[in-house]
Amino acid sequence: MRLVFAGTPAAAVPTLRALAARHEIAAVITRPDAPLGRRRVLTPSPVAETAEQLGLPIIKAARLDDAVTEQIAALDASLGVIVAYGGIVREPLLSTPEKGWINLHFSLLPQWRGAAPVQRALIAGDAELGVSVFQLVPALDAGDVFAMRPVALPDGATADVALGVLADDGAALTLDVVDAIADGTAQARPQQGAPTLAPKLALDDGALDWAQPLERVYARYRGVTSEPGAHTTLDGVRLKILAATPASSADPLDAGRLRAARDAVLIGTGTAPLAVTRVQPAGKGPMNAVDWWRGLRDGESLRAGS
Incomplete structure (x- = not known):
């Protein structure tokens, strides 16, 4: 299937690699180069670096505005996949790919909707973390879920270690969902239970x-x-x-x-x-x-x- 992928940090890289190995990536959308280190050197995002290694077209955008929407529409992709891009997808972009967008989220939805699900889950002392792949909708992380999987973590795992483990498991789960959407067997179900929120940490x-x-x-x-x-x-x-x-x-x-x-x-x-x-x-x-x-x-x- 012809895809558009949007992501920025290292946690999005395993999913990009998994999808690129089996599907056609029409373009990779990521945030612009950011100043890093004491010398504030402009540095491409981990997703941008990976896309360049894979020879994929890259669109660098701080936000998904009308200009980016036009670029994506011209790609004629069937599905958008987003993993921690760092920006909001709104209409008409939500409906621009034929099958809309799916999102890999690092929690067992509806638990920990928001920007920092792994961090908030660990702070709360949750015994179980996991990953979910859901249909992106205008409401925050509220779309129907295609697949969900609990993930075992190493004892004492910190948020950065946990996110690395979840990113790998989430990549495999996202690939399964994309394959199912491609062959017409995917089924999404409404989220069950009361949501909890995971705002960005200060x-x-x-x-x-x-x-x-x-x-x-x-x-x-x-x-x-x-x-x-x-x-x-x-x-x-x-x-x-x-x-x-x-x-x-x-x-x-x-x-x-x-x-x-x-x-x-x-x-x-x-x-x-x-x-x-x-x-x-x-x-x-x-x-x-x-x-x-x-x-x-x-x-x-x-x-x-x-």
Whole structure:
């Protein structure tokens, strides 16, 4: 089947590769090059880089306006496939391909409709995550679902790790749906249950509240790693928490209190401590947490979150 694909981040790349191996990709739509790194070098999106490797036509657009709609209409594609493009598809573009658009979403719909489903699910402590492929409609992530699949994650997976696993499983599921649409056997069903929302995370969402129980602190750490990033403050200075694990068997510490262990720095929560193994102090690069601790003055008198 002749397709138009829209996507931007690395999580969309497995689906693009899977579809390109079996179907005709008339064009790939992705967001424009963005400044990255300390030198703010303009860099193509992961989807743009992959499309170039595959020799596919690329349309770079910050939004899907009338001009982009005209370009897509001229391609005479049968179906549009979108994975984390980063923009809204509205009419008349929604109806421009003959069979409309389908969307790979990284949740078990109607749970976690919105921009940050994986992060929000982990922060909430959900035991099960998954992927859904649905028909795109004007309402946010509300279309009928063609296929849905729960996905097992590695123990302690952070949001970036989880998204990589879901992206691979989602690519296979999307390919199955596109194949079924192509041969006329696809069936979509209305979503069942009450929806929950997953708005985009802000920097403040990464702040760890040490007064909460360990399981809640650890769930937030997992959900905000690596974006927007887990962090706390010490004497008003931000400290990024890059790697951490529960220390359920360690002796309790008062919430926010720090203590050095052999391989980690323990920070007290409302229950058991969190073992922090890698940090990034303000103005410095990532480092081993124990090395950072050794450079502190009177570390045990400090309180995280202060």
